[in-house]
Amino acid sequence: MAVPSTVPPPSRAAHDPLLRVRGLRVAAGTGDEAVELVRGVDLDVGRGELVALLGESGSGKSVTARAVLGLGAPGMRTSADEMSLAGLDLTALTERQLRPLRGRRMALVVQDALSALNPVLSVGDQVGELVRVHTGASRRAARARAVELLAMVGIPGAAQRVRDYPHQFSGGMRQRILIAMAVALEPELLVADEPTTALDVTVQAQVLELLDGLRRDLGMGVLLITHDLGVVSEVADRVAVMYAGRVVEAGSADDVLVRPAHPYTRALLASVPQAATTAGALATIPGSPPVPAQTPPGCAFSPRCTWALPACSAEVPAPRRHDGAAGPRTSACIRSQEVLDEHR
Amino acid sequence: MSTAETGTTGTGTTGTGTPASRGDVGGEVVLDARGLARRYPAGRSGLRRRTVSAVDGVDLRLRAGEVLGVVGESGCGKSTLARMLVGLERPDAGTLSYRGTDVTRMGRAEHGVMRRGVQMVFQDPYASLDPRMTVEQVVTEPLAAARTGSRATRRQRAGELLELVGLSAGMLGRYPHQFSGGQRQRIGIARGLALEPSVLVCDEPVSALDVSVQAQVVNLLGRLRDELGLAVVFIAHDLSVVRHVADRVAVMYLGRLAEVGDAEPVFERPAHPYTRALLSASPSVDRTQRGRLGRREVLRGEPPSPADPPSGCRFRTRCPLAVEECSTDVPLLRRARGDADERLAACHRAEVLLGG
Numbered sequence: 028m029a030v031p032s033t034v035p036p037p038s039r040a041a042h043d044p045l046l047r048v049r050g051l052r053v054a055a056g057t058g059d060e061a062v063e064l065v066r067g068v069d070l071d072v073g074r075g076e077l078v079a080l081l082g083e084s085g086s087g088k089s090v091t092a093r094a095v096l097g098l099g100a101p102g103m104r105t106s107a108d109e110m111s112l113a114g115l116d117l118t119a120l121t122e123r124q125l126r127p128l129r130g131r132r133m134a135l136v137v138q139d140a141l142s143a144l145n146p147v148l149s150v151g152d153q154v155g156e157l158v159r160v161h162t163g164a165s166r167r168a169a170r171a172r173a174v175e176l177l178a179m180v181g182i183p184g185a186a187q188r189v190r191d192y193p194h195q196f197s198g199g200m201r202q203r204i205l206i207a208m209a210v211a212l213e214p215e216l217l218v219a220d221e222p223t224t225a226l227d228v229t230v231q232a233q234v235l236e237l238l239d240g241l242r243r244d245l246g247m248g249v250l251l252i253t254h255d256l257g258v259v260s261e262v263a264d265r266v267a268v269m270y271a272g273r274v275v276e277a278g279s280a281d282d283v284l285v286r287p288a289h290p291y292t293r294a295l296l297a298s299v300p301q302a303a304t305t306a307g308a309l310a311t312i313p314g315s316p317p318v319p320a321q322t323p324p325g326c327a328f329s330p331r332c333t334w335a336l337p338a339c340s341a342e343v344p345a346p347r348r349h350d351g352a353a354g355p356r357t358s359a360c361i362r363s364q365e366v367l368d369e370h371r
Numbered sequence: 372m373s374t375a376e377t378g379t380t381g382t383g384t385t386g387t388g389t390p391a392s393r394g395d396v397g398g399e400v401v402l403d404a405r406g407l408a409r410r411y412p413a414g415r416s417g418l419r420r421r422t423v424s425a426v427d428g429v430d431l432r433l434r435a436g437e438v439l440g441v442v443g444e445s446g447c448g449k450s451t452l453a454r455m456l457v458g459l460e461r462p463d464a465g466t467l468s469y470r471g472t473d474v475t476r477m478g479r480a481e482h483g484v485m486r487r488g489v490q491m492v493f494q495d496p497y498a499s500l501d502p503r504m505t506v507e508q509v510v511t512e513p514l515a516a517a518r519t520g521s522r523a524t525r526r527q528r529a530g531e532l533l534e535l536v537g538l539s540a541g542m543l544g545r546y547p548h549q550f551s552g553g554q555r556q557r558i559g560i561a562r563g564l565a566l567e568p569s570v571l572v573c574d575e576p577v578s579a580l581d582v583s584v585q586a587q588v589v590n591l592l593g594r595l596r597d598e599l600g601l602a603v604v605f606i607a608h609d610l611s612v613v614r615h616v617a618d619r620v621a622v623m624y625l626g627r628l629a630e631v632g633d634a635e636p637v638f639e640r641p642a643h644p645y646t647r648a649l650l651s652a653s654p655s656v657d658r659t660q661r662g663r664l665g666r667r668e669v670l671r672g673e674p675p676s677p678a679d680p681p682s683g684c685r686f687r688t689r690c691p692l693a694v695e696e697c698s699t700d701v702p703l704l705r706r707a708r709g710d711a712d713e714r715l716a717a718c719h720r721a722e723v724l725l726g727g
Contacts, residue, residue: 083581227608256581260658261655261661301611
């Protein structure tokens with residue numbers, strides 16, 4: 028829930044948000060060359076909750092996801108007013124202290140399963156290694172656990188297939204192996220970065236169903252990074268929409284997708300073809316998303332926005348709170364009330 | 372397999388020949404593919420050479436002023452088909468006619484006709500434009516290659532083409548890196564239009580673009596169809612985009628057409644179990660449709676290898692409706708009994724599907 032810290036979060040995440048992020052900033056480069064990729068992001072993920080972080084390329088969604096896990100590329104500087112996992116202050120931890128948390132309490136699933144897997148180790152060895160390193164289990168026990176995990180993510184004949192190498196699996200199967208590794212130690216938080224983008228729709232449906240089942244059965248919080256509105260609509264409980272390094276709108280998916288309060292979300296939803304609108308031209312958004320080094324001043328969306336006023340380019344709009352049908356929601360737009368009113 | 376293909380060809384052409392679809396699009400047939408097949412060598416197994424059958428007996432007719440969507444999952448042969456349609460790849464069997472001329476064997480003369488008449492737009496606008504060429508050079512390259520006009524007239528034509536795709540003629544001196552992804556794809560389309568082709572084959576033209584930019588390119592293709600009477604082959608894996616732009620749709624599975632016909636019946640009342648499964652698995656942006664994926668048609672098992680496709684119907688190993696006949700007889704593209712819609716399905720059990 029990307030509500031500003033002054034707003035008390037309402038849902039079950041309220042008393043016990045699993046992941047709580049306030050004022051996250053990530054910059055690349057130094058001095059005059061520094062480019063801000065993430066410009067003050069607030070985010071909450073509750074236990075058993077699936078939060079979608081929706082954005083286009085360059086919006087900073089993947090950088091945000093990696094920063095949560097304490098993973099940044101060399102030369103990137105991360106700072107946050109607050110970043111905690113189940114009450115544990117992540118900002119105070121060193122890399123040495125963070126390391127054992129990854130995998131055990133929070134885990135990452137990446138998009139490109141083939142390059143994330145080691146081509147010269149059998150999948151059983153890779154999944155088993157993780158179990159051995161973190162739990163000190165014997166080789167035999169780790170192998171047994173690997174079989175169990177591969178069966179859980181729906182790999183047929185898991186007991187035989189643990190001996191196979193990554194290239195012997197299809198794209199969808201490899202993605203499941205990554206998910207099996209990510210959930211091997213039953214982490215509280217799973218961060219999935221475009222886990223289905225490279226997959227065919229029938230396989231995507233299986234992987235989404237798997238993620239949905241795992242968070243229900245294991246009570247995991249899931250932060251799903253995606254650019255696909257269809258995927259968000261299908262699986263998300265809540266959604267945070269990112270544009271040019273900021274969360275521009277956040278709230279229950281029922282509110283945000285049905286009655287968007289930010290012109291960007293609204294325009295994005297109007298530009299994708301839906302069954303109801305087969306004829307005629309699609310609504311378009313002029314221009315293209317800014318590259319991080321050339322982010323427009325004020326509201327970064329204002330040059331493309333049909334609602335823009337002169338004031339929009341003067342100052343970065345603060346998130347405004349509104350009452351959605353499914354709880355409080357925020358929109359970082361000075362005209363958000365008008366945008367909402369137009370739906371009536 | 373070759374006898375089956377001949378059969379497919381016969382049925383396919385009679386059915387698809389009827390003009391129909393959105394409005395009255397019954398224009399001239401510009402591309403006519405019959406029984407197109409393409410195999411790739413895939414090493415040896417013992418003494419036998421193994422082949423992968425990428426496309427196997429595809430019939431398609433494309434009319435002026437229509438958008439034909441081609442959908443299917445990775446490995447179904449849609450890109451190979453696209454490459455054969457523009458003459459980048461020679462079919463192993465079957466014929467391809469462009470405006471009534473058989474261009475399959477492609478002597479020098481036919482090759483030239485084909486090159487001018489059928490152009491391609493590629494998926495990745497970052498990789499398909501030479502970074503060292505100015506936009507003018509990119510767009511006029513086809514004209515120069517075809518030895519059309521003088522430098523000055525080519526330059527003027529390039530300016531017109533840029534205006535046509537919604538860019539300005541003042542941008543001719545710029546380099547591709549100065550443009551965004553959506554603008555680059557427009558440049559790719561302008562290059563494709565340089566020789567005034569009748570057909571534009573677009574292989575995943577919007578997949579590499581940001582969501583907020585896709586609509587611009589989709590609308591542009593629709594406008595070109597309307598204004599120039601262009602025939603467009605639109606290959607994509609995003610079903611909702613295809614649903615939006617296509618007059619007719621071809622659904623491919625493992626190198627063969629599963630279903631082909633007017634977009635509306637194919638999407639609303641599929642007559643092939645694979646089409647139905649594909650549609651039910653694609654998530655909808657409409658939040659009220661949430662839970663669709665949970666109710667989807669779940670396909671058994673994994674897609675079979677194209678090096679060793681199943682006998683009979685290639686979809687039968689995953690099909691919920693498969694019966695004995697499906698493993699012995701290759702289903703031909705046909706109109707299902709009692710089906711009033713303008714479309715054909717290659718399924719023995721199409722009547723069962725439509726009835727239930």
